[in-house]
Amino acid sequence: LHPAAQVEITEFLAMLVNAGIKVLITTHSPYIVNHISNLIKAANYENKDTIKEKFYLERTDAFIAQKNVSIYLFEDGTAKNILHENGQIDWDTFADVSDDVGHILF
Numbered sequence: 720l721h722p723a724a725q726v727e728i729t730e731f732l733a734m735l736v737n738a739g740i741k742v743l744i745t746t747h748s749p750y751i752v753n754h755i756s757n758l759i760k761a762a763n764y765e766n767k768d769t770i771k772e773k774f775y776l777e778r779t780d781a782f783i784a785q786k787n788v789s790i791y792l793f794e795d796g797t798a799k800n801i802l803h804e805n806g807q808i809d810w811d812t813f814a815d816v817s818d819d820v821g822h823i824l825f
Contacts, residue, residue, distance in 0.1 A: 723775065725750040730774060730781035733758050737780055737787070752810050755790070758783045759806045 729751050732742050762782040771779050790802040801809040
């Protein structure tokens with residue numbers, strides 16, 4: 720999907736979780752991973768209405784509490800929680816490849 724569509728779907732999935740629906744996704748998309756982090760940070764804002772226009776669906780019900788999110792990296796037969804207590808997502812495996820691809824010939 721186009722990156723904008725990935726971000727919109729991420730917000731929609733967060734809205735489903737906030738409505739009490741359990742959602743499981745698998746992805747290698749840095750857009751989705753980054754935007755989940757954005758939505759978690761937005762949920763901690765005191766006045767959510769002041770920032771909702773920065774988001775694609777412009778809805779505060781897309782902001783998701785960290786306690787409702789689990790993020791795991793599956794590697795070498797193990798599952799590692801990569802969502803830190805501060806809301807940051809350890810996604811070095813994504814960033815390393817993205818950086819490599821962006822600099823192959825440049």
